Amino acid sequence: MTSAPEAPAPLLRAILRGVGWCGLGLIMVTVFLSDFLARAPAGWTDATVMLSPPSPAHPFGTDLLGRDMLSETLHGLAQTGGHALLGALVAILCGGLFGAVAARLPRPLAFSLRGTLGVLATVPALLLAILLIGLTARFYAPLVAGLAAAPLAFVRAFDRVEVDSTHSEYARATGIPTMTLLRRDLSYEFHEMLGSVAARALAAVTIIVSTASFLGFGAEPPARDLGLMIAAGKATYLAAWWTAVFPAAALVILILFARLAAGLGEGERP
């Protein structure tokens, strides 16, 4: 018989969350300064240094077209991070916030919504995103990624609201309106966990956006996206490992920091 892994101690968890937020902050600074830090503009090629390994001139090497991988990774990180932020905002609004509000709606409507979105939440978010991209356009991939992550966020927020708690019953017994109870949830609970919800959504949407691009459903060349860059490195990574490893490492670091900031445990679904 196996037992569930022990949750980290509160202090360790707080430290890990702090590390996650610091990491996300550093990534954000990097994204803002990407044009300044990058040695070359996005898509700039130099035919004389094709597939050049990491060197002082090109710390991350160059790709098949002679593009500086450091510059390309920074541009890719900026684009993927920006798209993920937009998608996370959609997931929070259409998922978390809507779930908290829906829990206070009249019972039949609330449970109909919970049931419908609960079913959608069982579908892998990536498949849902691909389906929605197919029904709309690649241009909407970041928004669609947010919508695909929304059902799970909805279910989590809905279930977190204690509609039947004793204090809610007493409040209703003294004529406190439903809107006031909703305000309680938003101001005392959702507000508290906003950072965690945002980081959780960021991790989920980053995975969806970059995987969709990797599979060819998201961003298209010449747009720089980490998933797209990893896909482009497929042809050369056996001979020139740096073409895939550095974009992949940037993606892993972004997702890792977001998961740490959300306080997610081992194997926990974002």
Add this chain to the structure above:
Amino acid sequence: MMESGALLALSELTVLRGGVPVLDRFSLRLDAGESAILLGESGSGGEALLSVLGGFADKADTVTGALRVRGSETRLPARRAKTPIRIAYLPNPLSQPFAPHASVLAQLTRVIARKQGSPLGSAHEELRLALERFPGSVTPQLLDAKPGRLDPVTIAIGLLASVSAQTPDLVLADHAVADLGPSAIRMLLEMLAAERKRLGFALIYATGGLQPPARLGGRVIVMRAGRVVEEGDALRLMSGHAHAYTRTLFKALPRLSLTETRSRSSARGQPLLQVHGLSYDPKAHPRDGITFELRRGAALALVGEEGSGRRALLRAVLAFDRAPAGRVVFDAVDLNILSQTMASRIRRRVAFVTGTDESLDPRMTLWGTVEEPLRAHLNLSGELVAGYREAALKRVGLASHEGKRLVGGLTAFDKRRLQVARAIVGAPLLVVIDEPLRGLDAFAQTIVREVLTDFRATQGPAFLVITADFTVAQALAEDAMVFHEGKLIERGPIVEILKEPREEATKALIQAVSLPDLSQDAAPG
């Protein structure tokens, strides 16, 4: 030098918690079969003493002093130390002494087996025999359930049987029967006294109430802030010849009075709540419905044991549950014909003060809790809201508390007063008060009683008091309806009921809170 013949001899025992003494140079000699009642408000030092003797003192506590058990020195703190005597611990069943996911029977059996060094089968048999000695229908089969599925009185009987089965030399009882309801308290204390007589064990009992010293007798040690104020036999301390603190403590503990202490207001004023033929039991015949009236500013107590039907009646009265028959008129409006929205508006004039503090949202702040009724019901400026809030908090003595403190972190005493402050700002017509003194020590009970009495005197809401304790009923109301096994069995002015109870169940409720030894002192005048 300490005496060697004593079962237990403590000398200059001091417990420091975070550098603050919670027990200060406490000395005690206890002979075999003797009992010592540690009487005091919460934090007076009784719990700290029991934790040291029981071997479960906090690791962060600093314990100094000398402990001799049957003449042999025991190193302090005695965490899980082998002592030459068998010590049993009797906790309060409401303090959640069991792991939630295992059966009570299994956990009690393990304790007995460990303490006696016997096999589990033998321990189980000992527990069964102990349960058989007790009145009532608690059996090992009944205890074979998770603690959440058992009522506290059943758990208390199980704990007492476990203590008895351990055949201890010394029993450490930590508020063992507090907040269990007067009849249950009386029954459990009588059972404890009988077992003590049978097994001859010594007893150290920490309590904040009058019932244990009155029913168990023996030496009473009055404690305050970790120090002994005085000690003596119960009768002397309960008389007027005691230390000022002891007198104040005894004065704070509620007692029955057979004379009218307040003017009766129930006959005056317009009707606020009119209940006609209300039936709250679907199986009951419509003619068994209850009819009563509560006038503005009056106070009515619904007295009865847990499960006697008081709360079912209340839920039906306030239209939370649809009553099979009957009519309820609140403030001249029939609640049963109103829509949810309209009923919600009427309910603004109702407030709750509960002994479980479940009406408070633990996530909210202290200020937020008081302000919510004002913000939800009235369109007031922030300045006015703050003014009403401060006035209400001042009246209950919470004005100096940090307003951004979360309700979940407050003490039971603070939560109780916070409920009253929330009720005050709502200017209710009816306040439903459900076991308002549960879980509070003597002084806190006095303050909450005074705060509620002041609230009624100044704002004039009607009180509907739900309690099993006639002393609480008498402190907060003038009239009572007594419930037993789902039926209304008696009603009338409380003083008249106390003087001439007609029903056996009413007599039992009165006897449960009557302290014969104190009657002379308790009688006013």
